[in-house]
Amino acid sequence: MYKSSTRSFPVYDSLRKAIIEQALRPGVKLPEDSIGETFSVSRTTVRNALVRLDAEGLVDLQPNRGASVADPTIEEAHDIFEMRQCLEREVMQRLCKMDSKPIVKALKAHLAEERKYLDVDTTRSIRLAGEFHILLAELTGSKILANYVNEIVSRCSLVLARFAQAHSAQCGLEEHTEIIAAIEAGDADRATRRMHNHLHGVQDRALLNPDDDDKDNVSDILARYVTPNS
Amino acid sequence: MYKSSTRSFPVYDSLRKAIIEQALRPGVKLPEDSIGETFSVSRTTVRNALVRLDAEGLVDLQPNRGASVADPTIEEAHDIFEMRQCLEREVMQRLCKMDSKPIVKALKAHLAEERKYLDVDTTRSIRLAGEFHILLAELTGSKILANYVNEIVSRCSLVLARFAQAHSAQCGLEEHTEIIAAIEAGDADRATRRMHNHLHGVQDRALLNPDDDDKDNVSDILARYVTPNS
DNA sequence: AAATAAAATATTGTATTCAATCATTGTATC
DNA sequence: GATACAATGATTGAATACAATATTTTATTT
Numbered sequence: 001m002y003k004s005s006t007r008s009f010p011v012y013d014s015l016r017k018a019i020i021e022q023a024l025r026p027g028v029k030l031p032e033d034s035i036g037e038t039f040s041v042s043r044t045t046v047r048n049a050l051v052r053l054d055a056e057g058l059v060d061l062q063p064n065r066g067a068s069v070a071d072p073t074i075e076e077a078h079d080i081f082e083m084r085q086c087l088e089r090e091v092m093q094r095l096c097k098m099d100s101k102p103i104v105k106a107l108k109a110h111l112a113e114e115r116k117y118l119d120v121d122t123t124r125s126i127r128l129a130g131e132f133h134i135l136l137a138e139l140t141g142s143k144i145l146a147n148y149v150n151e152i153v154s155r156c157s158l159v160l161a162r163f164a165q166a167h168s169a170q171c172g173l174e175e176h177t178e179i180i181a182a183i184e185a186g187d188a189d190r191a192t193r194r195m196h197n198h199l200h201g202v203q204d205r206a207l208l209n210p211d212d213d214d215k216d217n218v219s220d221i222l223a224r225y226v227t228p229n230s
Numbered sequence: 231m232y233k234s235s236t237r238s239f240p241v242y243d244s245l246r247k248a249i250i251e252q253a254l255r256p257g258v259k260l261p262e263d264s265i266g267e268t269f270s271v272s273r274t275t276v277r278n279a280l281v282r283l284d285a286e287g288l289v290d291l292q293p294n295r296g297a298s299v300a301d302p303t304i305e306e307a308h309d310i311f312e313m314r315q316c317l318e319r320e321v322m323q324r325l326c327k328m329d330s331k332p333i334v335k336a337l338k339a340h341l342a343e344e345r346k347y348l349d350v351d352t353t354r355s356i357r358l359a360g361e362f363h364i365l366l367a368e369l370t371g372s373k374i375l376a377n378y379v380n381e382i383v384s385r386c387s388l389v390l391a392r393f394a395q396a397h398s399a400q401c402g403l404e405e406h407t408e409i410i411a412a413i414e415a416g417d418a419d420r421a422t423r424r425m426h427n428h429l430h431g432v433q434d435r436a437l438l439n440p441d442d443d444d445k446d447n448v449s450d451i452l453a454r455y456v457t458p459n460s
Numbered sequence: 461a462a463a464t465a466a467a468a469t470a471t472t473g474t475a476t477t478c479a480a481t482c483a484t485t486g487t488a489t490c
Numbered sequence: 491g492a493t494a495c496a497a498t499g500a501t502t503g504a505a506t507a508c509a510a511t512a513t514t515t516t517a518t519t520t
Contacts (some may be wrong), residue, residue, distance in 0.1 A: 042475045055285035090316045144313045165411045294511050331518045
């Protein structure tokens with residue numbers, strides 16, 4: 001996870017969440033000054049968070065021109081989804097070689113959570129859908145794989161923010177259910193195939209016609225993220 | 231690539247190379263002060279480089295306790311190699327779907343370079359061997375995949391530094407040759423299998439008996455890395 | 461002599477400061 | 491009216507300075 005200074009973590013974390021939840025849209029400028037004021041920290045601290053986010057591909061840091069939310073091209077968008085397919089294929093194949101009992105249990109618990117907030121809290125619902133994939137990766141027991149999946153899922157959110165019209169229904173609940181069933185049956189091929197189709201569906205819904213930037217007031221948006229909203 | 235400030239890049243780059251070339255061994259402390267003196271920059275600048283390296287997994291940054299070269303456990307070591315297998319499998323499968331002509335040409339050029347420095351310049355030879363794998367990834371055309379491979383290859387160097395006795399012969403030249411031949415023949419299965427065996431061989435040679443730390447003077451080592459040695 | 465406590469030292473965390481670069485606006489010229 | 495240039499303002503780059511935390515050394519006690 002993120003170590004380094006105590007103060008820069010909240011900045012990093014809030015920015016990250018704001019980007020993933022699409023409150024900060026691709027291309028939006030991230031001035032060190034105003035962000036620092038929002039969190040009552042110095043630019044030094046903000047900068048550390050931005051360097052980190054740049055390394056993770058969520059932020060674009062250019063010399064002397066500051067930071068902005070990464071704004072992937074359509075080519076990069078395809079690239080990111082293709083990478084995600086690779087990583088999640090690996091997840092499925094590893095999981096299906098393991099004892100399915102505890103895995104399925106954890107997954108079903110998560111699914112219940114997803115179902116609970118469906119049509120109730122959209123933002124939370126979308127976040128949970130993403131976290132389903134991260135949970136899958138974590139259940140492999142490989143921290144590195146889980147990290148990579150975490151990163152790529154975040155970047156997919158960015159791609160959706162950039163290219164999908166409504167960011168509704170990124171992940172279908174039924175599809176998650178079916179993936180769990182395949183894992184429970186220990187059928188690696190089916191699980192892998194279903195995951196592939198699932199992701200392909202998300203990608204298809206996303207990469208149709210691009211809608212362009214409607215910039216927004218950074219400080220106002222970020223203010224809502226100062227206190228971690230659970 | 232690495233953007234951000236002009237000054238911190240040389241620090242980042244030198245540290246990175248020093249770690250990969252195993253001049254800075256796992257666990258070695260990286261005090262901001264002395265590194266700053268070595269490069270004639272402030273701690274602020276050094277810190278940015280360290281945050282970046284931490285994000286890439288080459289450096290371990292702990293709150294109030296500073297940075298040190300990452301010191302993977304044996305479990306993490308296996309994890310890293312497994313991840314590498316996944317990524318490089320993807321590389322092989324993508325390459326074998328493409329036009330082999332320009333790919334093979336580039337690879338053979340690199341191989342010639344590798345052969346040139348074999349038994350002449352060990353350090354360079356080892357670096358070229360690693361770069362062969364990075365070149366393979368770059369030839370897929372996917373920047374993201376290339377980035378990941380670059381990162382994981384670096385971390386493998388770290389693992390070798392930690393667990394392999396002599397860091398000789400990480401990659402056999404003949405094995406690289408055979409991989410190219412399989413790509414040239416357009417035989418995805420054979421190419422993938424050879425890559426798998428190749429990496430497995432490296433892993434096997436590495437993860438036998440661990441030898442422990444002989445700490446060294448950071449500044450002296452780094453001094454050799456100040457001017458990028460080509 | 462071993463163990464603990466206290467002081468001194470070293471190192472990191474972070475804000476502040478000044479310099480350098482970029483963006484924008486206004487003005488002059490064609 | 492459009493373009494080029496200059497001046498201003500805003501923003502980042504990076505060093506310094508001070509505060510907070512860790513580490514080491516020394517002193518004290520058992």
